[in-house]
Amino acid sequence: MKKIFAVICFVFSLAADISAQNELNFEFDYARFNYDSSSVYLEFYYELNSKNMQVTPSEKGGLIEAVVHLELKNLATNEYSINKDWKIQGIVSTTEKENETINDVMGFVVPEGKYSLLFTVHDTKNPNLKKTINENVVIQPIKKDKFSISDIELARHIKKDDADQKSLFYKNSLEIIPNPTMVYSHLSPAMFFYTELYNLLLPDDKASFSFQKMLYNSSGQSLYKSTKTIKQQKEAVVEYGVVNLSKYPTDSYYFELSLVDPITKQAFVSTKRFYLYNPNIVDTNKTAYLNTGVISSEFGLYNIDECNKNFSHAKYIATQKEIDQFKKLDSLNAKREFLFNFWKIRDDNPATPQNEFKEEYEKRVAYANKNFTRMNKEGYLTDRGRIVLLYGEPDQKDYFPSEPNLKPYEVWFYNQIEGGVSFYFGDVTGFGNYELLHSTKRDELHDENWMRRISTQ
Secondary structure, X not given: OHHHHHHHHHHHHHHHHHHOOOEOOEEEEEEEEEOOOOEEEEEEEEEEXXXXXXXXXXXXXXXXXXXXXXXXXXXXXXXXEEEEEEEEEEEEOOOOOOOOEEEEXXXXXXXXXXXXXXXXXXXXXEEEEEEEEEEEEEEOOOOOOOOEEOOOEEEEEEEOOOOOOOOOOEEOOEEEEEOOOOEEEOOEOEEEEEEEEEOEOOOOOOOOEEEEEEEEEOOOOEEEEEEEEEOOEOOOEEEEEEEEOOOOOOEEEEEEEEEEOOOOOOEEEEEEEEEEEOOOOOOHHHHHHHOOOXXXXXXXHXXXXXXXXXXXXXXXXXXXXXXHHHHHOOOHXXXXXXXXXXXXXXXXXXXXXXXXXXXXXXXXXXXXHHHHOEOOEOHHHOHHHHHHHHHOOOOEEEEEOOOOOEOOEEXXXXXXXXXXXXXEEEOOOOOOOOEEEEEOOOOOOXXXXXXXXXXXX
């Protein structure tokens, strides 16, 4: 349940992250492709959105500029495979803050190993508008004696007949416009994909591979399946296509590609997660639950204070749009209805009368309040409380109450998130309110010099 819960939290916090006013709208994705027996070719796709950026007038139009720092460090040797800085510049149509984007792709040959990946980006005209991304990446070369599939590259569009060979996104006779945000909507419901198949040889030289494309929703339900036959051959094969998402409701989805040996039934599987926003489609799987109505639910008994408290608990998993909507509600019935709908769309098992997602979240609120409340500040409002609400209890906690020249601190470890992440909390003020100082989790606070904040020297 913990892993599923964390995934759903990520999905519904994604829109809030994109629209945050104090964070640069920068998104990236990557895909690993075959290179040689000891390395892979690692492609990064990134997108910079001009929203909230400082725009400088120029002869060609409004100029925006950001500085990017990229590190890829081998965790075993502490050596850098990538340690690079560069500028992103682009022209927007006016000096107004319009939502225009700059897209790019960069490729590197990276040896086998487990790496920490760090992206830091900031607006050169407004250094406070920035974003830090940190996660782990495993590089594993393709085995020459086994058929396999590269990572899946998600795209906004793929051109073949009219592909621009001078384009940054041109490869293998295709122009692939990447989608680093991994978000699609009812306005752009075509999910394009690109992948490469390697070592297409079987013991039976007369057999052919089965290549399957499948789409799953966040509950694991299969919504789409397509199968084709691929003949054996020594050379790598490019596979690309498009899936129409217009008939599917708002949710997070998994796209899966499988290369199957028809004799042994062994398969090599590559998956990619993405998010779809589609307000035009009602999720029929949840219709029965929806029909129970607000009045017959627990929210029908809430008073105004209980409504406000319930949404205050849930703010960490609410989108910015939902937060803005709730602030504008001025009646008890409107708030009851809002909370009813808020929790029902997060019910990951609508076939049951209980909302397991909500129940699990409320258990985390109770745990946070019991363990982290300090100085009349409820536990769910603290940094440790927020982390518990979003990711559950950690797999491991290390406590350091009396280290020389350091205030008390503790480290939490989550092994199932992004290949393993950690959170560092310190009692900065000395009153037992442990603040988040640093994390290796993507989109969380990143400060490798965090110990200076708890130093007593």
